[in-house]
Amino acid sequence: MEYMSFEDIVKAINGKVILKGKYGGFGKVSTDTRKIEEKDIFIALKGDNFNGNEYAKLASEKGASICIVDEIKYKDSDIQNYTTIIKVENTRQALLDLAEAYRNTLDIRIIGVTGSVGKTSTKDLVAAALSSKFKVFKTEANFNNEIGLPKMIFKLDNSFDIAVLEMGMNNLGEIHNMAKAARPDIAIITNIGTAHIGRLKTRENILKAKLEITDFFSNKNILVINNDNDLLSEVKSNNFKIKKVSLDNEGDITASDIKLMENSIDFLIKENNSNTGESISVEVPGKHSVLNALFAVICGRLLNMSYSDIREGLRNLKTTNMRLEVTKGTKFTIINDCYNANLDSMKAAIDVLSGYSGNRKIAVLGTMGELGESSVKLHREVGRYAAKNEINLLIAIGEYSKDYRSGFESVQNENGKVMEFQDYNKVVEFLTHEYIKKQDVVLVKASRSMKFESIVLKLNENIDK
Template sequence: MEQLTLEEIVKVVNGKVDINGECRKYNYLSTDTRKLRNNSIFVALRGENFNGNDYVKEASEKGANLCIVDQIKFNPDELKGNTSIILVEDTKQALLSLAEYYRSKLNVKVIGITGSTGKTSTKDLLAAFLSSKFKVFKTKGNFNNEIGLPLMIFELDNTYDIAVLEMGMSDLGEIHRLAKVARPDVAIITNVGISHIENLKTRENILKAKMEITDYFNDNNILIINIENDLLSSIPSDKYKVVKVGFNKESDYKADNVTLNQSFIEFVVSDDNNEEEFHIDIPGKHNILNALLGIAAGKILGIEYEEMKSGIKNLSVTSMRLDIIKNEKITIIDDCYNASPDSMKAALDVMNSIEGKRKIAVLGTMKELGDKANESHKLIAEYASKQGVDILVTIGEFNDAYREGFKNDKGFKSFENNNNASEFLLNNTNNGDVILVKASRSMKFESIVNKLKAEN
């Protein structure tokens, strides 16, 4: 973390100094007292089930030289002498404002990634492509909201060349605020599906929300889009440059000669001047599009294809996303991190490419689909049937919709909780089975994966 002065911070967060401590050194920022270390800044956020203002004494004891608060809930005599206190109106807004200011002090190129699905895979691929030439920072885990993204900004310093940052949202205005903080030089939109349609009502509104990533663009900025997505295929480009990727001839970066394997993808990328064959050790046709987005960004940043092919050897993928686990008895596809109709279909496609005696799909609820939820779960079950799923195991509130879509009562099993489903799987798994486990993150399907791994 680059150095900030107390005076700078007070001005940026529009606060006032309540206690002027003895130490002004700030090397780290956190909103979690469990992660604090010496010379930290602690921002006391408030949530539905917690109030960070209650932990100022603990923060001081753990090395916070500065606490930013919006309530005084501490006894000054209990704080260490090194701790200063800034009182603000709203600590969440203070975090965003301070992150925006800190970003302005960094000489780091920022690539922002948003989209209904594929953000994390694209982030991982892009960071690998860039790694042969640049020192790259990428969003950790799922720190992509109005709290997570500022925390990622504060992990940057000027030793990095490029930051690849995810930007998530569930409603209009959120990505606008994230773009104000991160000020991406290059933006990527992976696709526009129906995730969060419960809040946004239409896919056109989802597109509008994703396009907020360009709200601070000028003619020096570049937007990269996947034109295989219907709503992204006709984005105008009068204010900034738009680069298109896909499988069709209108793409600036086009994939041909595609090979899909259970453990890798191969394809040839062509642009106006060159073509190059890529081999990447991840499965799924959808990941060809994610890779094309990363390749386009790499070329924009001056990396040659051969350098990208060297960098992709450093690919480190985020866990619980199409993680294929093989043992002597079964193959498990662990894709527990999130679920939407598009990502469900992509995971079923991958399972279809893996050789096995039986295909078993363990599917849970796709969240935030609103009025489209019942129909969406039914359509996924229909797709599973078409992709050769032998047994469909479902858990949650849309079991009936899944049953209606699958149309094979003999191969359909539904359960109310993870434990019962796990017990069924453990008692009914055969040698050579391929088992896909996928649902929205809140359903905690990793518990099913862990039991399958332990018993097979």
């Protein structure tokens, strides 16, 4: 917050100073009193099970120079003489408004990344590709919502050249609010699938929500889209530029001569339909990763990077945990993809499992969340896809395990079977004590809420036994 004055802060959040402390400067922005340090700004957020306004006294005691509240839950005598209290209509909105004002003080390019699947992997690849020429910040972990994104903006300063910020959503309007705060110069939409279709009802509404990332675009801004996606390929605009990447159709950057290895991809680049002779190699698995890598390549080219610089940057790739994370043991191999799950990412993970060398292929799959009325149909589709890809054993866990079974058994797969479990410990016990043989490969994947990493941890304990 070094580029803003006290008056700037009050104005940005449309706040009213109701208790004036002895102003002595301010440091970081925090929404968690457990992490408050001297001179921090505390924003009191409310959730389903907590009310941050109740912690203004504690924030002051820990040294906060400013507390931003939307309810008075303290006595004046509770507040230290160095703390100023600012009251706003809504602290969640104040967080976004303050982030927007702070972002406007920065001389930094921002690349926003959204889409139904592949956001985090694409963010990691774009940040890596640009890292050989620029100082790059990228969204940490899953700080990609209306609370997390402002926290990422507050971590920026003018020492960075570029920030690659991920934007997720559960409903219409959320990406609009994040785009208003972040004001991306370049936006990427990876695809339009079925994630969150339970709330938004149609893929067309999902497209509408994702396109909110362009709500503050002008003719200086660029939207990069996946031209292989049926809905995105139809997107047009007279207000901003559109660039396209593709594996199967025309695009500004496309891939050819694709080679898929167990843990890496290799392909040649066409730029504006012309062969460049340039090859790209990345240490990530799966055909879906080629498209994600193309987003990284086109961002590099839009920022005037050479292919040599892009290749050098991609060698710095640091991927996010639990995203097709492979652990090889002396007995069997685990593919940990527990970060999240929807139809497209399930199919991509099954493709990686199917193409992995080894003995038998085992998929431990749990619930895909927020699919609403489409839940039964889409879980059955994943079951069918697993059988078609000759998965030897599908272990189905959760509310829709019977639908996984129904889909799997609807396809002839002589070497495959499906089993249902509800107890994670029994899954691990069955696999490690009865089923797994040397050189088997196990994929573990479900929506984040199922916490399948606990299964991975227990499997890891037996990976060499």
